[in-house]
Amino acid sequence: MWHEVAKLDDIAPGGLKYVRAGDDDREICLCEYDGSIYAVSRRCGHENAPLSDGALEGWIVTCPLHNAQFDIRNGKNLSWPIDHDMGPEDEIPEPVQRWFKLEKRLQWKTRVHDLHTYEVRVRDGAIEVDV
């Protein structure tokens, strides 16, 4: 079923926008690339972080949490998750280092899934998503 989720003017060229649609209030991330609008699940296929807070470079969206990347055109995962660079290890307090090590271990056991994608159409300046 088609749902109007935003106006075309609501999203900047190369931008991302968080919207909700459908009876289950689904979280969707709209992406503008090269004059077209794409819609993917807002939740990262790695650890569910909000992709709408990430970065869009062409057709590649990068998750703000562990930098996993996805192709907005088909939802395909394009990279492994990568830790943020926290600087030299000897400048990080030991309890925080232990947390990072645990997180890294768990991260590599977490499979990264492709994103769900949605059909999009634009009618009279309104963006509609098929949910």
Add this chain to the structure above:
Amino acid sequence: MSNEARKESLRYLFDRVVQPLGYKFSPDEELVDELLEAEAKTEQDLGAPFCPCQGRTGVRAEDMQICCPCIPFHRAHFDAMKRCWCGLFVHLDVTDPDSLPQFPPDEV
């Protein structure tokens, strides 16, 4: 995720960085594929696509200067050769990458 998908995305992202610097991917497709393959593997192992042709020192500030595409950190050297150290990138006007010389930075 396939290695091919990662190589394709690295190629796309790198191209957006090197074009404004006056560089492009080498016309030698076999070389490009081999180097991107190595970088995708390095990124998976170490968290960043370090240059496969230069050694890391373990000093973060130095190692980040060989994170591909590393052209901005070695501009004078690479401009003199019209290629990066690996040969992954060449100047926009280069059509025959095999004709380009490779020499160390202290010979610039």
